[in-house]
Amino acid sequence: MKSVLLIEDDMALRENTQELMELAGYKVLTAANGQIGIDLALANKPDVIICDIMMPEVDGYGVLRELSKNEDTRSIPFIFLSAKTEHKEVRKGMDLGADDYLTKPFDEEDLISAIESRLAKAKLIATLNPQAQLEISEKCELRNLNELKNFFDDNGTLFKFKNGDAVYQEGANSNKVYLILKGVAKCHKIDEEGKELITSLHRADDFLGFSSFVENIPYQETATAVEDLEMAGISKDELKSILEQNHAVALELIGLLSENLAEIKEQLLQMAYGSVRKKTAQTLIQFADIMNNDKEGPIRISRNDLASVAGIATESLIRTLSNFKKQGLIAIEERNIRILDLKTLRSLH
Secondary structure, eight states: OOEEEEEOSOHHHHHHHHHHHHHTTOEEEEESSHHHHHHHHHHHOOSEEEEESSOSSSOHHHHHHHHHTSTTTTTSOEEEEESOOOHHHHHHHHHTTOSEEEESSOOHHHHHHHHHHHHHHHHHHHTSOHHHHHHHHHSOOOOSHHHHHHHHHHHSEEEEEOTTOEEEOTTSBOOEEEEEEESOEEEEEEOTTSOEEEEEEEOTTOEEOOSOSSOOOBOSSEEEESSOEEEEEEEHHHHHHHHHHOHHHHHHHHHHHHHHHHHHHHHHHHHHHOOHHHHHHHHHHHHHHHHOTTSOSOEEOOHHHHHHHHTSOHHHHHHHHHHHHHTTSEEEETTEEEESOHHHHHHOO
């Protein structure tokens, strides 16, 4: 019977996860904090370790660092289990040597599948000669979008743009796809009257530059930095090769792009049928969501960009912002806007 060490400080989650794994036929050891987990791992040499990140005593990163120093435990498959989903957190865990990363809440099927795949790979590697083991470890094997983003981060070309710089222009050849590492970008088009229409906003951890998977057709819109940008880019040919070899990742990416299309359709409906107050409120919330994860920090954005996303005249937007300020819904600090009453803004019709 294969053994699993579960390191998790939440007692209810620890007990539920233990029961799931025992029902699946695994012997399960549990630890309530990182230090206990390190001691159990050194004493019992489990076949797989599943570890939370945010814990007392020693966090998950510390557990992995400590076990990586020991010859007897460094090769044990290590799976992070955490509510942290940001790319930088996943990147940090994988850089330290983790084999997989599951986010809470997770499905029983995903948990058992992760354990089985790690055990199968460990068994396969153990049967190979040292040279074959090295080749497997160096092979680009991607199983999900997080690992695709890690590939961009590790292998892509780094691009930097200042606020206001064009990332690419409508009509230019779309040879690359980008992952935003830092900052915010807007995609926009110019109508026949010369008016700018912002079609989407993108922040750190978003992909940018998709116009076709298989052809380098021209970009259908212009992308511009709203904040200083750092991006990693790879060629479409390289991305196509990766997706051909990793079908699960391709399906995930298609799902993500489909969700993005649904969001854009919702924005267009808002622009077509919403009242000026509702358009302004929803646009403020959208920018706050993109530029401040907590929605409480100041939004530094031009009034023209706000009006463009909302689909209203700049003068109408300024009047509406002034009314919102009088009602105590927002504060205006020079060019910055701070949301004071998010609940009321969401309820506006």
